Amino acid sequence: MTKTKKRISQSQIAKELGVSQSLVSLVLNGRRENVSDESYNRIWTLADEKGYIPRGMQPNLAPDVRSSYVGVILRTGLRLANLSNTFSHVHQGLFTVLQQSHISTTFLGGEGDLDEKMLYELLRRRDPLLGIVVYGEVKEPFLRALGALGVEVLSVYANMPGLCHSVLPNEKQSLEQLVDHLTKLGHTRFAFLGGNAKLGRNHARLSALRESLAARNLSLDERNVLNVSNGDRQEGFDCAAELVQRTAGREAPTAWVCYNGLMARGALQFALLRGIRIPQDISLVTIDRTRACEEIHPYMTSAGSDPQVIGEEAAKLLCRSGGGARSVDKIYTDLVVPSTFDAGETSGPCSA
Amino acid sequence: MTKTKKRISQSQIAKELGVSQSLVSLVLNGRRENVSDESYNRIWTLADEKGYIPRGMQPNLAPDVRSSYVGVILRTGLRLANLSNTFSHVHQGLFTVLQQSHISTTFLGGEGDLDEKMLYELLRRRDPLLGIVVYGEVKEPFLRALGALGVEVLSVYANMPGLCHSVLPNEKQSLEQLVDHLTKLGHTRFAFLGGNAKLGRNHARLSALRESLAARNLSLDERNVLNVSNGDRQEGFDCAAELVQRTAGREAPTAWVCYNGLMARGALQFALLRGIRIPQDISLVTIDRTRACEEIHPYMTSAGSDPQVIGEEAAKLLCRSGGGARSVDKIYTDLVVPSTFDAGETSGPCSA
DNA sequence: TCCGTCAACTAATAATTATTATCTTATTAT
DNA sequence: ATAATAAGATAATAATTATTAGTTGACGGA
Numbered sequence A, B: 001m002t003k004t005k006k007r008i009s010q011s012q013i014a015k016e017l018g019v020s021q022s023l024v025s026l027v028l029n030g031r032r033e034n035v036s037d038e039s040y041n042r043i044w045t046l047a048d049e050k051g052y053i054p055r056g057m058q059p060n061l062a063p064d065v066r067s068s069y070v071g072v073i074l075r076t077g078l079r080l081a082n083l084s085n086t087f088s089h090v091h092q093g094l095f096t097v098l099q100q101s102h103i104s105t106t107f108l109g110g111e112g113d114l115d116e117k118m119l120y121e122l123l124r125r126r127d128p129l130l131g132i133v134v135y136g137e138v139k140e141p142f143l144r145a146l147g148a149l150g151v152e153v154l155s156v157y158a159n160m161p162g163l164c165h166s167v168l169p170n171e172k173q174s175l176e177q178l179v180d181h182l183t184k185l186g187h188t189r190f191a192f193l194g195g196n197a198k199l200g201r202n203h204a205r206l207s208a209l210r211e212s213l214a215a216r217n218l219s220l221d222e223r224n225v226l227n228v229s230n231g232d233r234q235e236g237f238d239c240a241a242e243l244v245q246r247t248a249g250r251e252a253p254t255a256w257v258c259y260n261g262l263m264a265r266g267a268l269q270f271a272l273l274r275g276i277r278i279p280q281d282i283s284l285v286t287i288d289r290t291r292a293c294e295e296i297h298p299y300m301t302s303a304g305s306d307p308q309v310i311g312e313e314a315a316k317l318l319c320r321s322g323g324g325a326r327s328v329d330k331i332y333t334d335l336v337v338p339s340t341f342d343a344g345e346t347s348g349p350c351s352a
Numbered sequence C: 001t002c003c004g005t006c007a008a009c010t011a012a013t014a015a016t017t018a019t020t021a022t023c024t025t026a027t028t029a030t
Numbered sequence D: 001a002t003a004a005t006a007a008g009a010t011a012a013t014a015a016t017t018a019t020t021a022g023t024t025g026a027c028g029g030a
Helices: A010-017 A021-028 A037-049 A086-100 A116-124 A140-148 A171-184 A200-214 A233-246 A261-274 A307-321 B010-017 B021-028 B037-050 B086-100 B116-124 B140-148 B171-184 B200-214 B233-246 B261-274 B307-321
Strands: A069-074 A104-110 A129-135 A153-156 A165-169 A190-194 A225-227 A255-258 A283-287 A301-305 A334-337 A339-342 B069-074 B104-110 B129-135 B153-156 B165-169 B190-194 B225-227 B255-258 B283-287 B301-305 B334-337 B339-342
Touching: A010 A021, A010 A037, A021 A037, A069 A086, A086 A104, A086 A129, A086 A307, A086 B104, A104 B086, A116 A140, A129 A140, A129 A307, A140 A153, A153 A307, A165 A301, A165 A307, A171 A200, A171 A255, A171 A283, A171 A301, A171 A339, A190 A200, A190 A233, A190 A261, A225 A233, A233 A255, A233 A261, A255 A261, A261 A283, A261 B261, A301 A307, A307 A334, B010 B021, B010 B037, B021 B037, B037 B116, B069 B086, B086 B104, B086 B129, B086 B307, B116 B140, B129 B140, B129 B307, B140 B153, B153 B307, B165 B301, B165 B307, B171 B200, B171 B255, B171 B283, B171 B301, B171 B339, B190 B200, B190 B233, B190 B261, B225 B233, B233 B255, B233 B261, B255 B261, B261 B283, B301 B307, B307 B334
Parallel strands: A069 A104, A069 A129, A129 A153, A153 A165, A165 A334, A190 A225, A190 A255, A255 A283, A283 A301, B069 B104, B069 B129, B129 B153, B153 B165, B165 B334, B190 B225, B190 B255, B255 B283, B283 B301
Antiparallel strands: A104 B104, A301 A339, B301 B339
16 A cells, blocks of 8 residues: 555645645635636646645544435436336435435436446545445446446346345235235236336236236236337327227236336226226226326226335445445345235226 | 624534544544544534534535536425426436536435535535525525525526526416417417416416416406416316316306416316317317326427426536635526427317 | 726735644553 | 553644735726
C-alpha cells in the first residue's frame, strides 16, 4: 500500500496556482461575486484533482452511514415512464425502507444506457454506493460487469445463481392459489394469456400453471396458450380477442389466467365489449398484486407476491449485507417472497 | 426573512456536551480508537441536530457537475407507486436529459417525509447537489425551507413566484385547443369532470375551460361541473355516473372534458357499460399527454403539454443555471411548455 | 489627463480545526 | 499491594480556514 498522501490544504492549492489562500477559501465556499470565472474554475478543478477534502467532519464516517446511496437499474425495455405496474411498487418498497436508514435511492439508468465507462464513473462518486438493485431480467455479461465493480448487486424478479443476491416472487405458489381457487369453483378448462414472451418470468408462470393443473389431473390445452410481447392493456385486449377467435366452435376455456394485471384489464375490456359476462360466463384471474387489480371495478381475483414487499426485502438485504465484503467466495442469498391470494369480483362458479 | 443562523462550530458542540473540542474533532473525523461509543454517538448526534457543516469547501457549489446529482421530491399525496400518470413521464424526461450530462437523479422523498434535519443532511453529502425538482404543488413554507438550503429549487406543474424556478404546462392553450376542436364539431353543451379538487391545477383547468367557452359566447352550465379528489380511474367512472344522473331529464351535455387521462378512461368505461356510444352520442376529451391516452383503443382525443418535455425542460434549466449563485435577488424563470393537440377516436360531430 | 468606480484580488488577522503530549482512572499481571 | 498497561479524555498549540479592510489596475467620462 502506498504511503498515505497528506491531506492537501487550501494554501497548497493557492501556491500552486499563484493566488492567495483567501481566494481559494472564497471560491471553495461558492463565492462568485468579484471572482473571475477563470479563477473559479481553475481553483475547483485543482481542488478536485488533488482530492481536496473539507475539514471538520467526514460525513461518510458517521455512525450510521448516512449519505450512502443505492443505485437502481432497469432491464432493457423498461422505462421510467412505463414503470407503472410491478416495478413502481417495488421501487416504493425499496425507497421506504432505505429512507428509514437515510440512504437515498438513485436511478442509474436502463440496462442499455450504461456502458462500462459510465459504470466506472459510479465508483468515482464520492458518496459511498451501498449497492445496486437491478429490476428485471438483464443479460448475464451485464450483471457480471456490475459485479466486477466490487459493489453489492441485487436482482429483483430475476435470479442469476452465483452472481448476485435476488429477491423473487413465488410464482409456483401464486399459480397454485389461483388454480386451487378456480378448480374449487368447478373450472377445468384453462387458458393462459401470457405476456413478455421473451422473459423467463412468462415461462415460469406458464410452467407453474401447468404443474398446478397436472397435480389435479388437469391439463392445459396448448391451443389456449397465447403469448404476446409486452404485456400491456392493448395486448391483453388483443390476446383475449385472439383466444375467443381460436376457440370458436369447440369447447372454450372457462378460466382465463392472465400474465399480469394490465393484460387482465385489457382482456376485461374486450369481454365487456363482446358482451362476455365476467364472472358469469368466464372467470378471469391474474398473477399480480399491483394497483391495477383494484384501480376500478370490478376488482380482480388475483394472486402474487406483493411487489412492494419484494422491494422492502431487497432494501433490508442490502442494509444487512452492509456494503464491503467483496470476498471471492461470496455467499448469495435468494429470497422468495410468499404469494397472497385475493378473491375479487372476476371469478365465479363454472357454468359450462 | 429571518437572519441566517450562524454556522455552528466544533467548540460549540463540545461546550454543549461538556467535552473538549479536541474530542469533537477526533470523532467527526471518524476516530474510533480510544473513543467510547457513547461519546462517538453523542457527538455525531448533536452535530447532526445542529446541522454542523464542515469547513473548507461546499461540494455542491462546484462548477463541474460530473458526479453531481439532482434530487426529486413529490408533493403530499403522490407516491412512487402512484406516479403512473403525468409525473412518471416528467421523471423520464428529466432523467433522459440529465443522464446525457452524467448527472444522476435521486429520489429524496415525499413532501411529508422530509424534515429539516433530513434536508440539512443533503448538504453534507459529498457529491454536489445541483438542484431539487419538486413534482406538484407543495406548501410554501416547505419550498422556503428548500430554498434556504442555498440550492437551486425548481417546481414542476406548480409555480410559486419569487421562490423558485418553475416549468409549467400551458393549460390555457390546452383548453383552447380542445374547445376549438369541439365547437367546430358543433358542440355547445360542455361538462367538466374535475379531479384533484384541492389543487390549483384543477382550478386552472376549469377556469381555462370557462374562458375558452366565454370567448365563443358559450357558457359552462354549473350543474355540469363535477369535482372529485384523486383523479383516478374509479373516480372518473363515478364522476361520469354522477354526471349522467344529474343531467337526467334535461338537455345533457354532449362534450365531456376530463381533468386527466385516467379519469377519462374511467368515464369511458362507464359509457361502455351504460351503452353510451363514444363518439356518436358523446365526445369525450381530456387534458393529458400521457400514455393513458393511447394505452388501449379507443385512443383519446386530448390536448396538453407533453409531461416528458416538461421534465426535459426542467433538466435543461437546472443544467443551465449550474448550481451556485445564491444571491438574494435571484431571478427566477417560469417556463411554460406549449400544449399539443391530438385528435383521437373519442370525439366526433355533435349529434344532439 | 484626472478622477471615480469597480472587478478582482490580497495581506493581515480572527476564527476554527488538527494533532500531540500528557493526564486520569480502571484493569491486569506480578 | 504494586507496577505496567491501556482506554478515554484533555490542554496546549500547530495548522488551516474565514473574513475584512485594504490594494491594484482597467475602464470610462468630463
